[in-house]
Amino acid sequence: MRHPAQRRSQLPSFAHPALGATLALSLSLGAQAQKVETISIGVAVAQTSNTALLGQEQVIGAKFAEKFLNGRGGINGTPFKLVFQDTGGDEAGAINAFQNLITKDRVLGIVGPTLSQQAFASDPIAERAKVPVLGPSNTAKGIPQIGNFIARVSAPVAVVAPNAVRQALKLDPKIKEVAVLYAQNDAFSTSETGTFQQTAKDQGLTVATVQKFQTTDTDFTTQVTAVLNAKVDLVIISGLAADGGNLVKQLRQLGYKGLIIGGNGLNTSNMFPVCQKLCDGVIIAQAYSPAQPSAANQVFVKEYTAQYKKAPPQFAAQAYAGVQVMVEALKVIDRKKKLNTWDLDDLRAELNKQILLGKYSTPLGPIAFDKEGEVIQKEFYVAQIRMKDAKTGSFVYLK
Amino acid sequence: MTDFLSTYGFLIVTMLQAGLLGLSLYFPLQAGQLSLASPGFYSLGGYVAAILLTNPAFAGLRDTLGNAMFPLTWLVAAVLAGLLGLLVGVPALRLRGIYLALATIAFVEILRVISLNLSVTGGAIGLFGIPQPFGIVDRWQYVFIFGPLLILTLLFARQMERSRVGRALRAIREDELAADAMGVPPTRYKVLAFVTGAVLAGIVGSMSAPLLSSWNARQGTFDASIAILAFVLIGGSRNIWGPVVGGALLTAVPEVLRFLADWRLVINGLVLVVASLYLPQGIVGALEKLGRPRPPQRPTPVKPAEVTP
Numbered sequence: 001m002r003h004p005a006q007r008r009s010q011l012p013s014f015a016h017p018a019l020g021a022t023l024a025l026s027l028s029l030g031a032q033a034q035k036v037e038t039i040s041i042g043v044a045v046a047q048t049s050n051t052a053l054l055g056q057e058q059v060i061g062a063k064f065a066e067k068f069l070n071g072r073g074g075i076n077g078t079p080f081k082l083v084f085q086d087t088g089g090d091e092a093g094a095i096n097a098f099q100n101l102i103t104k105d106r107v108l109g110i111v112g113p114t115l116s117q118q119a120f121a122s123d124p125i126a127e128r129a130k131v132p133v134l135g136p137s138n139t140a141k142g143i144p145q146i147g148n149f150i151a152r153v154s155a156p157v158a159v160v161a162p163n164a165v166r167q168a169l170k171l172d173p174k175i176k177e178v179a180v181l182y183a184q185n186d187a188f189s190t191s192e193t194g195t196f197q198q199t200a201k202d203q204g205l206t207v208a209t210v211q212k213f214q215t216t217d218t219d220f221t222t223q224v225t226a227v228l229n230a231k232v233d234l235v236i237i238s239g240l241a242a243d244g245g246n247l248v249k250q251l252r253q254l255g256y257k258g259l260i261i262g263g264n265g266l267n268t269s270n271m272f273p274v275c276q277k278l279c280d281g282v283i284i285a286q287a288y289s290p291a292q293p294s295a296a297n298q299v300f301v302k303e304y305t306a307q308y309k310k311a312p313p314q315f316a317a318q319a320y321a322g323v324q325v326m327v328e329a330l331k332v333i334d335r336k337k338k339l340n341t342w343d344l345d346d347l348r349a350e351l352n353k354q355i356l357l358g359k360y361s362t363p364l365g366p367i368a369f370d371k372e373g374e375v376i377q378k379e380f381y382v383a384q385i386r387m388k389d390a391k392t393g394s395f396v397y398l399k
Numbered sequence: 400m401t402d403f404l405s406t407y408g409f410l411i412v413t414m415l416q417a418g419l420l421g422l423s424l425y426f427p428l429q430a431g432q433l434s435l436a437s438p439g440f441y442s443l444g445g446y447v448a449a450i451l452l453t454n455p456a457f458a459g460l461r462d463t464l465g466n467a468m469f470p471l472t473w474l475v476a477a478v479l480a481g482l483l484g485l486l487v488g489v490p491a492l493r494l495r496g497i498y499l500a501l502a503t504i505a506f507v508e509i510l511r512v513i514s515l516n517l518s519v520t521g522g523a524i525g526l527f528g529i530p531q532p533f534g535i536v537d538r539w540q541y542v543f544i545f546g547p548l549l550i551l552t553l554l555f556a557r558q559m560e561r562s563r564v565g566r567a568l569r570a571i572r573e574d575e576l577a578a579d580a581m582g583v584p585p586t587r588y589k590v591l592a593f594v595t596g597a598v599l600a601g602i603v604g605s606m607s608a609p610l611l612s613s614w615n616a617r618q619g620t621f622d623a624s625i626a627i628l629a630f631v632l633i634g635g636s637r638n639i640w641g642p643v644v645g646g647a648l649l650t651a652v653p654e655v656l657r658f659l660a661d662w663r664l665v666i667n668g669l670v671l672v673v674a675s676l677y678l679p680q681g682i683v684g685a686l687e688k689l690g691r692p693r694p695p696q697r698p699t700p701v702k703p704a705e706v707t708p
Contacts, residue, residue: 092413096657099406103402117525117617125612140524187525190524
């Protein structure tokens with residue numbers, strides 16, 4: 001099968017000749033050069049649907065980046081603008097959001113979408129239009145490989161998750177038997193649980209039971225009973241905030257006393273209202289920590305805490321990093337040739353090249369990209385949840 | 400023009416696609432069967448196309464067939480959906496009304512859980528990197544694929560309605576027992592209507608997999624069943640244009656109202672509530688009523704004269 005791009009000029013074989021003429025005409029019109037009018041970066045994340053629990057943290061992170069970076073001079077003195085389009089939680093929403101950003105808002109690059117599954121549908125749109133994309137939270141395998149214009153700032157799950165198991169063994173070296181639970185209908189959780197199970201085996205632990213659930217479940221009696229019967233010393237959960245929180249709550253209510261590790265889906269304070277006091281003690285591996293000592297992060301944490309009265313969560317930090325990378329790459333290009341003198345298509349291609357070349361000092365620590373667009377990140381963290389009362393709690397970082 | 404097409408082209412295609420899915424539910428409804436199984440067959444069709452187009456096992460076949468591979472996926476999806484429809488339809492159509500609806504929802508759920516557990520369907524991540532048919536570059540060009548299918552389906556539905564089969568289906572819808580007594584075999588016609596809907600949903604699925612570039616278990620869910628049912632109810636369930644209008648409208652509203660940000664879903668909900676309250680026959684049903692002359696009113700009954708003893 002030939003690649004679609006090689007057949008670009010060919011029409012659908014059954015198209016009417018008149019329609020074909022219109023198509024050829026419109027294609028030639030589209031090829032006309034367009035100048036860069038405003039320096040705008042698109043943000044396509046989930047502002048509605050049940051994915052919005054994560055997406056809204058990303059909106060805050062991106063908006064914060066716009067205000068903060070513009071306050072420090074924007075792109076060599078010119079402020080940039082963020083354009084938000086809601087992707088909802090499904091593929092069609094992500095495609096529509098990308099289309100709007102590319103053709104209507106004429107953005108230079110896009111930070112988004114929220115879910116890996118959405119990325120598989122919408123990233124090819126950007127790839128065909130040759131618009132650079134930075135995934136802020138797409139952790140599934142195969143995302144940067146979608147195309148030359150696709151990269152991500154979110155480290156794949158395989159490098160983040162094992163840290164939590166090692167930390168749990170440090171806290172309690174007597175751990176032998178492990179129960180693994182995961183949300184079967186969530187792409188992220190299913191790939192994360194594979195990593196967790198492998199790590200457990202590598203550390204010499206026995207996986208006593210593997211239990212599946214759905215992200216829409218609210219009752220986990222079956223899974224909890226199986227875990228209690230297996231008499232395990234450690235429970236590892238890969239799920240999302242609402243289901244994961246309920247699972248933790250029911251495990252504790254029915255009498256499980258041992259350690260609990262949560263995956264990245266539980267890595268949000270949105271879980272606290274669900275399991276309340278019972279969240280206490282859950283161990284979570286993270287790609288971001290407010291405790292990361294770099295100057296870039298400490299300024300970010302200070303300003304963010306002052307504005308939102310809480311420490312920045314991982315999804316906000318990653319969205320911030322996505323915007324920051326785009327802005328820094330644009331700064332470099334602007335120094336060579338003023339941005340408003342560029343042709344839009346050329347600038348998008350140049351931006352993509354520059355993103356992959358640069359090294360960035362972000363709140364995630366120092367990051368860079370490999371040739372395919374995969375993030376190269378060095379520092380990862382493990383935190384434990386400490387609840388103050390039923391509503392407020394915090395992630396305490398373990399060393 | 401180009402900008403309009405590339406911005407809204409995908410929306411126009413999804414409107415056609417929603418209309419087709421609405422029609423797939425309309426066929427069993429013609430026989431009075433409230434089946435919510437469409438997303439199951441849609442999902443099956445999508446998986447058939449996705450597997451045939453990406454699985455390395457079919458690489459040789461793809462090289463030999465070239466673009467003819469795409470019509471082949473439609474055909475395979477149609478046949479498989481038809482067979483599965485027959486398999487499910489024969490036992491399930493013994494159930495009536497709400498019980499049939501529940502059984503078909505269970506069917507959709509079973510298919511979803513199966514696809515989550517198989518490795519050939521890619522588990523929860525699904526299949527991605529699906530190639531584009533006939534050198535399609537922009538999403539709007541899918542109009543050339545979904546458009547003809549919609550026209551063909553509408554023609555087919557119209558012919559079916561006017562035929563003997565259509566009359567039999569209507570008879571079963573209005574009164575199954577009476578139809579049976581008149582010599583119309585209800586089970587056979589009900590299964591026929593159900594399988595027709597299944598085949599259509601399967602073909603739409605196989606065309607949608609390249610449209611979305613990726614396919615996963617979230618394409619065939621309970622939510623999708625409800626969405627498609629809403630297309631038919633809002634549009635009108637007694638006219639072939641009902642599902643098409645309903646599907647197009649409900650798909651377009653949230654997208655056209657994009658500028659309202661968070662409020663757009665509120666408007667979408669309002670449309671649903673208002674339409675179901677004030678247009679019980681759906682939008683097309685209401686329009687039809689307007690066009691038709693008012694039925695003659697029954698004369699007010701004359702009070703019988705009081706009889707004095």
